[in-house]
Amino acid sequence: MSASPRLQLSPPWVKALPLIGIALLAVAPLLLPEFTVTLLNYIGLYAIVAMGLVLLTGVGGLTSFGQAAFVGLGAYTTATLTTTYGVSPWLTLLVGLALTALVALALGFITLRLSGHYLPLGTIAWGISLYYLFGNVEFLGGHTGISGIPTLGVFGFELHSGREFFYLIWLAVLGVVVLTRNLLDSRSGRAIRALKGGSLMAEAMGVNTPRAKIVIFTVAALYACLSGWLYAHLQRFVNPTPFSLTQGIEYLFMAVIGGVAHVWGALLGAGLITILKQWLQDWLPQLLGQSGNFEIIFFGLMMIFILHRSRDGLWPILLRFVPQAPAAQRVTTVGQPLARRPVVERGQELLSVREATKRFGGLVANNQMSLDVRAGEVVALIGPNGAGKSTLFNGISGVDPLTSGEITFRGERVERLPSREIARRGMSRTFQHVRLLSGMSVLDNVAIGAHLRGDRGYLPAALHLERDEEARLLAEAAYQIERCGLAEHLNDAAGSLPLGKQRIVEIARALAADPCLLLLDEPAAGLRYFEKQALAELLRRLRDEGIGVLLVEHDMDFVMGLADRVVVMEFGEKLAEGLPEDVQRNPAVLEAYLGGVE
Numbered sequence: 344m345s346a347s348p349r350l351q352l353s354p355p356w357v358k359a360l361p362l363i364g365i366a367l368l369a370v371a372p373l374l375l376p377e378f379t380v381t382l383l384n385y386i387g388l389y390a391i392v393a394m395g396l397v398l399l400t401g402v403g404g405l406t407s408f409g410q411a412a413f414v415g416l417g418a419y420t421t422a423t424l425t426t427t428y429g430v431s432p433w434l435t436l437l438v439g440l441a442l443t444a445l446v447a448l449a450l451g452f453i454t455l456r457l458s459g460h461y462l463p464l465g466t467i468a469w470g471i472s473l474y475y476l477f478g479n480v481e482f483l484g485g486h487t488g489i490s491g492i493p494t495l496g497v498f499g500f501e502l503h504s505g506r507e508f509f510y511l512i513w514l515a516v517l518g519v520v521v522l523t524r525n526l527l528d529s530r531s532g533r534a535i536r537a538l539k540g541g542s543l544m545a546e547a548m549g550v551n552t553p554r555a556k557i558v559i560f561t562v563a564a565l566y567a568c569l570s571g572w573l574y575a576h577l578q579r580f581v582n583p584t585p586f587s588l589t590q591g592i593e594y595l596f597m598a599v600i601g602g603v604a605h606v607w608g609a610l611l612g613a614g615l616i617t618i619l620k621q622w623l624q625d626w627l628p629q630l631l632g633q634s635g636n637f638e639i640i641f642f643g644l645m646m647i648f649i650l651h652r653s654r655d656g657l658w659p660i661l662l663r664f665v666p667q668a669p670a671a672q673r674v675t676t677v678g679q680p681l682a683r684r685p686v687v688e689r690g691q692e693l694l695s696v697r698e699a700t701k702r703f704g705g706l707v708a709n710n711q712m713s714l715d716v717r718a719g720e721v722v723a724l725i726g727p728n729g730a731g732k733s734t735l736f737n738g739i740s741g742v743d744p745l746t747s748g749e750i751t752f753r754g755e756r757v758e759r760l761p762s763r764e765i766a767r768r769g770m771s772r773t774f775q776h777v778r779l780l781s782g783m784s785v786l787d788n789v790a791i792g793a794h795l796r797g798d799r800g801y802l803p804a805a806l807h808l809e810r811d812e813e814a815r816l817l818a819e820a821a822y823q824i825e826r827c828g829l830a831e832h833l834n835d836a837a838g839s840l841p842l843g844k845q846r847i848v849e850i851a852r853a854l855a856a857d858p859c860l861l862l863l864d865e866p867a868a869g870l871r872y873f874e875k876q877a878l879a880e881l882l883r884r885l886r887d888e889g890i891g892v893l894l895v896e897h898d899m900d901f902v903m904g905l906a907d908r909v910v911v912m913e914f915g916e917k918l919a920e921g922l923p924e925d926v927q928r929n930p931a932v933l934e935a936y937l938g939g940v941e
């Protein structure tokens with residue numbers, strides 16, 4: 344399958360920017376004074392930590408104030424093992440990374456269950472705890488610290504000076520940039536990007552969101568550990584001060600001010616804050632006539648100002664002055680399309696709901712509701728506002744489980760399964776209130792629907808060893824977009840489309856999962872006449888292919904012209920069920936639902 348997204352050409356100099364940056368970095372230590380090289384070294388070290396925060400906070404939406412403690416873990420591990428036990432620094436890097444991964448997994452399992460402001464508070468708690476651990480444990484040198492940390496040797500060449508160290512630090516920065524960008528540009532990356540504001544939708548598409556959170560938490564901690572390891576061997580001395588909560592806040596400043604959701608924002612933020620800090624530390628005491636950490640006050644004010652002006656930090660502002668990077672042609676011709684689920688024989692029962700009841704406190708939103716859907720039929724679920732239709736959808740799809748009742752999907756009881764497990768069994772849905780990731784392209788949004796059709800994990804993604812699978816996922820997404828009539832919007836931001844089209848994007852996303860049962864919650868709302876006709880035509884084609892469709896819709900012409908059977912709800916209960924023509928003549932339905940109008 345191939346698709347032809349719009350391809351724009353980018354000015355060659357924009358494409359060359361990273362290469363120009365690398366060339367400048369290569370010659371920098373040869374030309375710049377010692378002081379500037381030292382400053383650049385620190386910018387590199389901080390940028391590595393900030394990059395982790397871009398992933399964790401900017402993209403994943405999980406705020407952490409405790410990253411400095413992980414930097415300390417990396418620094419103290421190598422400081423202790425090299426000075427006390429004479430272990431090779433390269434081995435201590437591996438030990439530090441392993442230890443950090445263990446600590447991050449343990450802390451992540453506890454902390455990431457917290458939501459809202461409890462999560463940042465949790466990170467503050469363990470950030471402070473680790474800091475005091477460094478200062479109070481005797482064999483870690485207490486507040487005096489550990490000195491005499493050996494230099495690093497690379498291929499027999501000892502890195503004694505900052506100039507020599509420069510290349511190692513910036514190689515690490517480059518590595519972290521590449522890993523992060525690779526990770527975000529993948530199936531796993533889409534799962535991570537869905538965490539901020541789209542967890543419920545992502546789970547319904549089969550994403551294991553708790554796992555995604557733990558992974559980015561651990562990756563951010565590992566970046567911090569790497570930075571700490573480099574720091575310890577650059578300074579050759581460690582004490583607890585650089586790993587305090589204040590430094591943790593400063594890392595967050597860097598990520599937020601630079602551009603919290605942008606990989607390059609981490610570099611910008613680290614550079615800006617480090618240079619500003621240096622400058623302010625020189626000048627503010629002179630201006631104010633006394634010494635103190637006045638720069639922190641300045642950074643606080645700057646943060647508030649920038650967040651007022653540009654919530655996404657400075658990087659997006661900078662981008663405005665650069666000719667827009669084009670939407671890359673990401674969909675390519677693929678040899679082998681994704682495998683499809685075996686088709687369920689037409690007429691075979693797909694879904695059976697029995698006595699479904701859902702209570703919200705004292706309110707009974709669904710009361711003893713029962714319905715069936717077979718393969719190759721369209722069942723419409725109708726009823727006045729507040730009848731309980733969306734609640735039933737949420738119960739069936741596992742998004743908000745029932746209070747009681749049974750749901751059998753393809754012969755298996757599923758009412759206690761999480762939504763991602765129900766999705767895995769072939770049920771896919773859209774939402775009444777559209778749940779798209781509005782800043783992401785239509786292509787990426789739809790590709791989330793195909794999440795369960797790939798299996799390459801986070802590590803292959805970071806190393807870009809999953810390109811073949813990724814190409815097939817994107818080709819599938821592009822095919823479904825084309826099938827739903829949105830090919831011209833492939834690379835548009837999903838949030839830029841009118842609401843009606845956003846609903847169609849949701850259908851394409853659901854179809855990308857290769858479902859045997861589709862739950863569509865008000866798919867025709869906001870569509871114009873011809874768009875509704877096209878949608879009805881698409882749903883008829885799906886029915887002919889053997890897919891079962893359960894549809895909530897208020898547009899009666901649309902429903903009656905399409906549905907094979909209609910189930911009517913009122914006050915959470917089933918009022919009537921039957922063929923469209925029978926339901927339309929049912930006096931109870933006319934009275935209660937259609938207000939007695941024929």
Ligand SMILES: Nc1ncnc2c1ncn2[C@@H]1O[C@H](COP(=O)(O)OP(=O)(O)OP(=O)(O)O)[C@@H](O)[C@H]1O
Pocket residue numbers: 703706708726727728729730731732733734735775
């Ligand atoms: N999370 C919730 N907490 C409390 N009450 C809820 C919740 N979700 C739905 N309800 C209530 O349950 C009832 C059924 O709502 P539901 O959204 O399922 O109806 P609906 O038939 O889909 O209506 P509409 O056609 O307007 O979307 C309503 O009274 C609603 O206020």
